[in-house]
Amino acid sequence: MTIQSLDISPVGRVEGDLDVRVDIEHGRVVNAWTHAELFRGFEVILRGKDPQAGLIVTPRICGICGGSHLTSASWALDTAWETEVPRNAILARNLGQIVETIQSIPRYFYGLFAIDLTNKKYRNSRHYEEAVRRFAAFTGKSYELGITISAKPVEIYALLGGQWPHSSYMVPGGVMCAPTLTDITRAWAILEYFRTNWLEPVWLGCSLERYEQIQTYDDFRDWLDEDRNHRDSDLGFYWRMGLDIGLDRYGAGVGKYVTWGYLAHEDKYQKPTIEGRNAAMIMKSGVYDSFADTHVLMDQSFTRENTTHSWYDEGTEDIHPSDRTTKPTAINTKDFDNAYSWSSAVLHKDFGRLETGPLARQLVAGGQHGESWQHYDGFILDVFKQMGGPSIHVRQLARLHEIVKLYRQAEHCLREFKLNDPWYIKPKEKDGRGWGATEAARGSLSHWVEIEGGKIKNYQVIAPGTWNIGPRDGEGIRGPIEEALIGTPIYDSSDPVEVGHVARSFDSCLVCTVHAHDAKTGEELARFRTA
Numbered sequence: 378m379t380i381q382s383l384d385i386s387p388v389g390r391v392e393g394d395l396d397v398r399v400d401i402e403h404g405r406v407v408n409a410w411t412h413a414e415l416f417r418g419f420e421v422i423l424r425g426k427d428p429q430a431g432l433i434v435t436p437r438i439c440g441i442c443g444g445s446h447l448t449s450a451s452w453a454l455d456t457a458w459e460t461e462v463p464r465n466a467i468l469a470r471n472l473g474q475i476v477e478t479i480q481s482i483p484r485y486f487y488g489l490f491a492i493d494l495t496n497k498k499y500r501n502s503r504h505y506e507e508a509v510r511r512f513a514a515f516t517g518k519s520y521e522l523g524i525t526i527s528a529k530p531v532e533i534y535a536l537l538g539g540q541w542p543h544s545s546y547m548v549p550g551g552v553m554c555a556p557t558l559t560d561i562t563r564a565w566a567i568l569e570y571f572r573t574n575w576l577e578p579v580w581l582g583c584s585l586e587r588y589e590q591i592q593t594y595d596d597f598r599d600w601l602d603e604d605r606n607h608r609d610s611d612l613g614f615y616w617r618m619g620l621d622i623g624l625d626r627y628g629a630g631v632g633k634y635v636t637w638g639y640l641a642h643e644d645k646y647q648k649p650t651i652e653g654r655n656a657a658m659i660m661k662s663g664v665y666d667s668f669a670d671t672h673v674l675m676d677q678s679f680t681r682e683n684t685t686h687s688w689y690d691e692g693t694e695d696i697h698p699s700d701r702t703t704k705p706t707a708i709n710t711k712d713f714d715n716a717y718s719w720s721s722a723v724l725h726k727d728f729g730r731l732e733t734g735p736l737a738r739q740l741v742a743g744g745q746h747g748e749s750w751q752h753y754d755g756f757i758l759d760v761f762k763q764m765g766g767p768s769i770h771v772r773q774l775a776r777l778h779e780i781v782k783l784y785r786q787a788e789h790c791l792r793e794f795k796l797n798d799p800w801y802i803k804p805k806e807k808d809g810r811g812w813g814a815t816e817a818a819r820g821s822l823s824h825w826v827e828i829e830g831g832k833i834k835n836y837q838v839i840a841p842g843t844w845n846i847g848p849r850d851g852e853g854i855r856g857p858i859e860e861a862l863i864g865t866p867i868y869d870s871s872d873p874v875e876v877g878h879v880a881r882s883f884d885s886c887l888v889c890t891v892h893a894h895d896a897k898t899g900e901e902l903a904r905f906r907t908a
Contacts, residue, residue, distance in 0.1 A: 383870060388880045395846060395885050397876055401867050409862035411846050412718040420703040423836040428454060428828050431836060432545045439886060443542040444477040444534060445817035449824040454549040455649045457811025457828055460804040465794055466551030467643040472790040473537055474815060475783050476530040481818035482780045487523035490881050494618060496874045504618035519579065519611050526575040533564045551801030564791055582610030588781055594760045612777055619770045628769035628879040630861035631730045634737035635675055637823060638662030639816035640786060643793060651677065651812050661751040663741035664728055667766060672744030677812050677823065682721040686848040693851050698837040699810060699825040722850035723843050732857040733820030733844040734883060735776035769882040817841055819884045845883045858883055
């Protein structure tokens with residue numbers, strides 16, 4: 378049978394210029410290439426600038442997770458300058474990070490992923506009509522509420538930073554805010570509104586306390602059967618429909634996972650160092666190898682980038698990000714045997730290609746490695762093993778499960794503020810190298826900075842999309858999304874919604890865009906970049 382090649386552009390909704398080529402044989406994907414279509418150049422922009430320029434420039438990398446970039450940029454300078462960060466400032470940074478991610482989860486699920494459940498392919502599913510009622514773009518009852526409610530958590534961010542997105546309230550040595558009791562009270566009210574108007578009644582169909590009793594996949598299935606409100610919640614309905622339409626049967630990926638860990642403990646990282654970070658994170662770092670069923674800590678020194686199949690004049694060797702100088706090529710013609718993407722291939726020097734994101738975070742959370750006090754949650758790891766490994770469906774459940782624990786961490790931050798204590802300690806600037814990292818909603822994010830002569834000599838960013846969207850590496854090994862596409866069934870090659878399912882299950886963000894299409898033909902009319 379002849380192999381059919383499909384070029385799909387764009388795959389992302391709003392979040393970026395991701396194009397995908399797939400080869401299809403006997404109705405299944407047998408080869409795939411993911412290519413980032415836009416050169417951003419932030420590393421080039423920052424070269425020669427004041428060290429604190431990263432606090433202003435890098436939040437503009439993304440229009441929906443700028444706070445994650447600000448977090449990483451701040452910690453990078455903290456480690457370079459050997460600052461002291463007050464307890465309140467750590468909590469304020471964490472809170473900004475948390476509420477930004479909490480806003481992202483319903484916005485992503487309803488606005489980017491669940492829309493596909495209304496595709497005509499699923500008209501024979503017994504859940505189809507209900508999916509349309511809930512998830513249809515703009516008119517679905519859950520779509521409308523979910524998109525609207527997602528704006529509430531970042532109102533807390535604005536209380537701290539004055540605005541969202543693109544605030545720069547996090548700085549080396551702390552934060553440029555000092556919330557009042559009124560601000561904290563308003564933040565509590567916003568958080569409660571989010572919980573009582575969407576999280577409990579619509580998303581979970583139960584109290585947070587009841588949901589938190591779920592420890593295993595068997596517990597989850599018992600929860601579904603326990604109460605009609607659980608089954609008919611958006612989470613319960615999605616899980617039942619996903620199984621019905623087979624989202625648990627494809628989209629596996631590379632089978633190895635990474636997280637930097639995130640949310641610094643307010644009493645354990647007041648004098649931040651690169652070496653001391655792992656032991657100070659509430660959500661622990663790690664690499665989970667599902668083939669060997671092993672967990673180990675992740676260290677930034679293990680990171681490598683390869684540009685063999687990328688549009689950069691930087692050679693073909695694996696190189697640590699801090700040793701890389703970004704050199705874009707003048708000619709960027711797609712050549713799927715050679716260079717075809719603006720993304721580099723990111724890998725671990727020992728484990729190779731790794732997937733990042735909520736699934737990675739939750740699989741690592743199930744490990745017994747790290748410090749005894751650090752967060753542990755074995756639920757998603759148990760689901761993963763009982764369902765035979767990764768899939769679109771398991772990847773989604775990990776993301777949707779995470780929102781409850783993040784909500785609790787937001788409560789912790791608000792509870793622990795001591796309003797009369799310091800929020801900022803002025804640092805002493807100096808030359809050196811720094812590294813800052815966090816977990817954005819989409820996965821592992823890190824910034825490396827080198828300061829020389831009081832200016833930025835080199836700045837490097839590896840975003841979650843770089844890990845997941847990256848092309849083949851120097852050994853020709855596919856990136857995580859490329860590998861996840863292998864074996865994907867294609868029902869209708871004129872409307873390959875299954876490719877969208879796989880790519881969007883990674884929340885594959887590159888740069889926020891708006892794509893205008895003809896409603897009848899699907900032809901792209903215009904493309905607008907918004908960040």
